[in-house]
Amino acid sequence: MDQTELTAKLNTMDEQDVYASAEEPSGPHIKWKRVKNSENIYQTEDACCSVETDRTGPAALEESSTVTNCSYRTPTVILGVLCLLLLVRLITVSVLYNERSSKWEMKRIQFQTSYNNLNKEKDQLQTSYNNLREEKDQLQTSYNNLTKEKDQLQTNYNNLIKEIGQLQTSYNNLIKEIGQLQTSYNNLSRDKVLEERQRETLQQKILTQERELGQLKRKLDAFNYYIQREWIYFGRSFYYISSNMKTWKQSREDCQQKNTDLIIISSKEEQDFVQKFGKVMWIGLTDRETEGVWKWVDGTRLTTSFWGPNEPNSFFGINEDCAVTGYHSGEDSWNDDTCEKEKLWICEKRMSL
Template sequence: MSVLDVFVSVEEPSESCIYWKRKTNSSEIINQNEDKCHTVEPNRLASALSGLQSPGWSETVKKSSWRVATVVLGLLCLLLLIGLITLVSLYIKGSSKWEMEMVQLQTSHKNLTKEQDQLQTSYNNLTKEKDQLQTSYNNLTTEKDQLQTSYNNLTKEKDQLQTSYNNLTKEKDQLQTSYNNLTTEKDQLQTSYNNLTTEKDQLQTSYENLTKEKDQLQTSNENLTKEKDQLQTSYNNLTKEKDQLQTSYENLTKEKDQLQTSYENLTKEKDQLQTSYNNLTTEKDQLQTSYNNLTKEKDQLQTSHINLTKEKDQLQTSNENLTKEKDQLQTSYNNLTKEKDQLQTSYENLTKEKDQLQTSYENLTKEKDQLQTSYENLTKEKDQLQTSYENLTKEKDQLQTSYNNLTKEKDQLQTSYRKLTEEQDQPQKRFEDTTNERNYLERRDALFSQGWVSFRNHFYYISSGKKSWQQSRADCLQKGADLVIINSHEEQEFTKTFKKVIWIGLTDMETERKWKWVDGTPLTTSYWSSHEPNGVPGRDEDCAEIKNYDLEESWNDESCHLERFWICEKILS
């Protein structure tokens, strides 16, 4: 058999891939295997190649290189070691099987790597879309808050206008009431003052116009009440939407925290990958140095073919090591599969979150449109209220002007009415005074002709006969008078001038010792004689008389059924 050269070289890792190349040259036939690239997720690469990064592994590579070089030198002496060739052939066959399995694992690994890259790309895209949706959500939230603020401001302005409208309505009603009162007074004055008929018609026309304006204001008030109810409904709806937005905001905040945690984990994994890359670069340099050393040692090993037998065992050991490495690669493959499933799950979760964010975005867009519509409606209602307020203000000013004019006309009419009344009352009053004076004189003369006498505008009649107190009073009442009531010292002195024992209008018939005049007034100033009134036992002395008319104190209580002269008193009006 021809010389068999075995070369082992390690190339530089590229884009997190490690390429292993094995060349076998036997009898000028070169079997070259495909390059194999193992790409794993950054956070798994360190664990999968942890054995490669350890110092023990580097030492194994150096020993293997030394042994391979020994085998190459030993193969030059193949004629002496035919048994070794057989073992080498078996080793090559086993290596071919192992290389086929490695190719399959490499293909699966590449596929997983592509899927992982696609999932990573999808994850990044979803992250970007989520950030865009988050930005849109924040913008919509800001716009919603601005619209809410504008809505609140418009609501306050509407309430202020409503309050002003109500105040104007009350003032208008008050003016309307005042106007109605003035109209009533004007009608009363019109009845007394016939020459103001034309002005009354003008006032009637103004009243009808004001009635129409009142109806229009009533209609406006009803419309404003309906608009207020609609605004209340819109406010309630906006409150519910605000609560829903608050809930969505809290959910998005939680999702943001989860994404932040995922971002931090990815950053850590990136740092681990960078560290692994740096370690692999260092190992590549060490391997290159080892390769140069091996080249030098190859010449030295050329003379060491005697140790070939020992190195056969070492090759067997290398085969076992390769089997272990195959198992490790299988484990890495399984781990990559699990990681792929996890990435797939994360991708699906992100897709669901994206759909939820999209739904929230659409809901926010709808709510924004609704808020915009409510804002526009409120703006229109505010303008309508402003117009109504201005119209009411104008109508109030017109009513105030009409009220002032009516007040002036009323004052003028009142003044004219008073002047006319005074002018009319002066002849009437003179006529009434003359008539009263004439009647008074006629009645006075009649009384004088009947025997009445006058004292301080009062007229007194002295009887010529005697009667009981009750009969005496009945006679006075028949004459339109009553028994005399003495109110002053002068009147007391006047009654004494008649020089008779006479009944006066004083009695305690109702309550003993409570003397009252016949007009019901109690006795205050009295002129009782000494020890009077005494009320003799067995006699009801309930009536008063002037007995001792020569004395200052001349009154006496006496039984009412006794007959005395009497004096009647009358006042002519």
Template sequence: MARFVQRDELEIMEVNEDHLMRANSVEGRQQAAQKHEGKLYRLVLVSFGLLCVTQAALNISLRLILYNSDAQKLELLKMERDQIKTSNNSLTEAKDQLQTSYNRLTKQRDQLQTSYNRLTKQRDQLQIRCNVLTEERDQLQTSNNILTEERDQLQTSNNILTEERDQLQTSYNILKESLCTQTQTYPHCWIEFNSNWYYVSNERKTWEESRQDCLRRGAHLVIINSKEEQKFLAGLNKRVWIGLTDREEEGTWTWVDGSPPTTAYWGQTQPDNGDNVRQSSVRTEDCAELYNDYSHPLNKWNDLPCDVKISWICEKVV
């Protein structure tokens, strides 16, 4: 394009020189005018050609610029595409992970819902059971209150009856004592214990006289064979003869039926054969009594002279 420009400049200079040389002549001027017109025409053509070339160059330059710009844009687009693709892959992976988590959470939610439903059902069943038990408890409480009231009424009645019984027993004892005092054969003078019957006298006699009285009654002076019987007789709190003696042989105690004692309930230091109180050098203590002044129920036997007069107890085995 530079060569075309220099060439146009040379032609313009030539036109100017010719124009100067032929300016003084008409012919020259006419020729110059014609030549000038041809030159102008050529100049216009050349200028138009230059314009076209310039236009083409500008188009090429623009195309090159646009091409370079498009290449850069394409490169940028490729980079953006790769980034988007990478991001898309990451998002796809994240989506898959979220989907997996969603599925797992959905499964857990369903399991929890099932557990919740089961627990709700159990709670409802327990509530029903609780209501039933509460109703039963209330019924039992009502029954208990009724029974408590009835018990209190029965207790009151029992206390009244007990008091009446005690009064009747006292009256009975008084009457029996009065009757036993009046006649020794009255049947209520006998006391029953462990299937045996005992008669407690209100009179006083010697040991032998007492023994004979028991025989007339179809009994014998009491023979004590157990701790329970000893406690029962001691509870009468009365000084009485019992059927024990060593008259046959001093120091060998036997019951009135000839049997030896299987156990003994002597008071402390007893039997002493009268060593503590010597009223006579020939007096001996060969008969046994229940001595009510001794406090312990299992230590109440005492030896006494057989001619002392005290009350007695007869025993009848039925």
């Protein structure tokens, strides 16, 4: 039973009359007086003091001592049991509290660690996202430039095909005319002198036509040669744009190995064509022989120029004796630079039609 029920039961017992008697053949007897203590069941001292004796002697003293001991013992045992139960309950609650506190602390640490890791991973993902966006913008720019260059190449290719068709037509017409001349030459008769003169005239015409035919054939072969090697055709010239970088001298040597030379820009249309590539490239212009006297690689002096603002200037007194195009934006894009620097270059092969 719990503490409440036990207390109620003890109160009920205290409200009852308690009597103790001892019969002897003769002599005095002990009479117990009803004791009522509804306020505190543990006031045993007052209860014991309420015992009345109407006899004296050793027997009376012995019996009085027994009753007093009984009155003290019962509440003390009950109180000890209650204290023990309370102590056990307090210990149990304390243990459970400590266990739950430890579990909650471990969970809190785990949640904090997970939160920190998620924050770190979020920052890494944000950085990766930013890098990918930047790379995407760069790729988009490259794609746009390639698309523009492809359109230019397609236009040049179409023009080249058209011009090749015209050359082929001229070639076929020459073949036909040579056949007619050969027929006329074979049909000459009668007057030997006239025949001889006509024959010589026809022979000269045949030789002339054959030379022209040879020139056309060489031109057709040249067209096929440069087209197969991905040269770009524009304005009766083929252009080669390098994919690696060299000094001005090395760039010119590379063009010479290709049986040509660095580009000579002689018109606004040609400058606009080169500028569309959007690259800084060596051109065939230098003042290495005489400072300030700019000449093309064929020895002719510069007349039409497209220098950028405040160019040429030999920046900070450095000898800048070779020219590049594409350094500045816009049509006027030339710049003088140190010839020993490595840059892209552009070769030009002029075709005489």
